[in-house]
Amino acid sequence: MSLLVVGSVAFDSVETPFGQVEEVLGGSGTYFSTSASFFTDVSLVAVVGSDFPQEHLDFLRSREIDLRGLQTAAGKTFRWKGRYGFDLNEAHTLDTQLNVFEAFRPELPAGYESAEYVFLANIDPELQLDVLNQVKKPLLVACDTMNFWIEGKREALLKTLPHVDILIINEGETRQLAGEPNLVKAARSILAMGPKTLVVKRGEYGVIMFTEHSIFTVPAYPLETVFDPTGAGDTFAGGFMGYLASTRNLSEASIRQAIVFGCVMASFTVEDFSLNRLKRLEFDEVEERFRKFKLLTDFDGLA
Ligand code: AMP
Numbered sequence: 001m002s003l004l005v006v007g008s009v010a011f012d013s014v015e016t017p018f019g020q021v022e023e024v025l026g027g028s029g030t031y032f033s034t035s036a037s038f039f040t041d042v043s044l045v046a047v048v049g050s051d052f053p054q055e056h057l058d059f060l061r062s063r064e065i066d067l068r069g070l071q072t073a074a075g076k077t078f079r080w081k082g083r084y085g086f087d088l089n090e091a092h093t094l095d096t097q098l099n100v101f102e103a104f105r106p107e108l109p110a111g112y113e114s115a116e117y118v119f120l121a122n123i124d125p126e127l128q129l130d131v132l133n134q135v136k137k138p139l140l141v142a143c144d145t146m147n148f149w150i151e152g153k154r155e156a157l158l159k160t161l162p163h164v165d166i167l168i169i170n171e172g173e174t175r176q177l178a179g180e181p182n183l184v185k186a187a188r189s190i191l192a193m194g195p196k197t198l199v200v201k202r203g204e205y206g207v208i209m210f211t212e213h214s215i216f217t218v219p220a221y222p223l224e225t226v227f228d229p230t231g232a233g234d235t236f237a238g239g240f241m242g243y244l245a246s247t248r249n250l251s252e253a254s255i256r257q258a259i260v261f262g263c264v265m266a267s268f269t270v271e272d273f274s275l276n277r278l279k280r281l282e283f284d285e286v287e288e289r290f291r292k293f294k295l296l297t298d299f300d301g302l303a
Helices: 027-034 055-060 125-134 147-152 154-163 171-178 183-191 232-247 252-269 283-296
Strands: 003-006 010-016 019-025 042-049 071-073 080-085 092-098 117-120 140-143 166-170 195-203 207-211 213-219
Touching: 003 027, 003 125, 003 232, 010 125, 019 027, 027 042, 027 055, 027 117, 027 232, 027 252, 042 080, 055 195, 117 232, 125 154, 140 154, 140 232, 147 154, 147 171, 166 171, 166 232, 171 183, 171 195, 183 195, 183 283, 195 232, 213 252, 232 252
Parallel strands: 003 042, 003 117, 010 080, 042 071, 117 140, 140 166, 166 195
Antiparallel strands: 010 019, 080 092, 195 207, 207 213
16 A cells, blocks of 8 residues: 545536536545556545446546545535636635535545555545544655635644644645744744645745755746646645655655656646546656756756
8 A cells, every 4th residue: 555545526616717617526635646646556535425427436447546445425425616716826615515525434444554655635634633543654644724624623633733744735725824924934833733844835836845944946837728726736746745655755855856746747737627637648748747847947057
């Protein structure tokens, strides 16, 4: 067992200035596991309702994602509805229906307890803790969350953070969690909550990583075609964790390289709605974009 993720599997309805889609495949666990599957074996723990179509399961299986931890419960699948304006960095949530997630209790199938890399994707922090309590001694635990849970389940989130090595959240959530407008100060106060590393996702401005002793930043890959930023953060995290699990190297250099792979993966997701771009993505394209990304940020030769 290499990489384990618990997260949402969803029907998303999304409106951007470039179009809109209704009840398409989405969810933090879905984007994460699909992205990670380009690098390593990944197991998904989540729940769907009886309305979840075979076609989506077939897609996840085609990516060789282990679905033994994906329960099907009577009721409706989780639904999220969001809108983006011309500033694609900010999602406006219009509706969240937890549905089968309300009564969900994750139960890890045999063997999952020895997972070495664990990602707690955006989901109720109580469920994140529940999964953490069932795994023995992971090498690395990373976690995402969002404003919905920072507001609604802050206590549970603060209980989870001491068990997390790397927290991966967006810029607004960083300020909200810390209660501090300055990003550097906010990062410092979040590192005091438990995580050793904080990775802040900044949409089209890229990513900035904070540890106690260092700061590392990369831009987002500049794209002409951006249709829908939904799932970019989870796709980033999937590339990031997938790369780390595949190399089994947790040095700072490896973590930096994982950040670039995460940005590369996210740059594909935003080129189309839902997981459509990831569905037609080949690993050659990932490598090619990684090379271009390196040139984009290379100023080694400059004095
Ligand atoms: P992001 O990568 O941040 O754009 O995440 C987008 C995904 O998060 C969407 O596919 C949604 O289905 C999912 N999502 C939105 N709100 C929640 C929530 N409260 N809990 C779990 N997943 C969510």
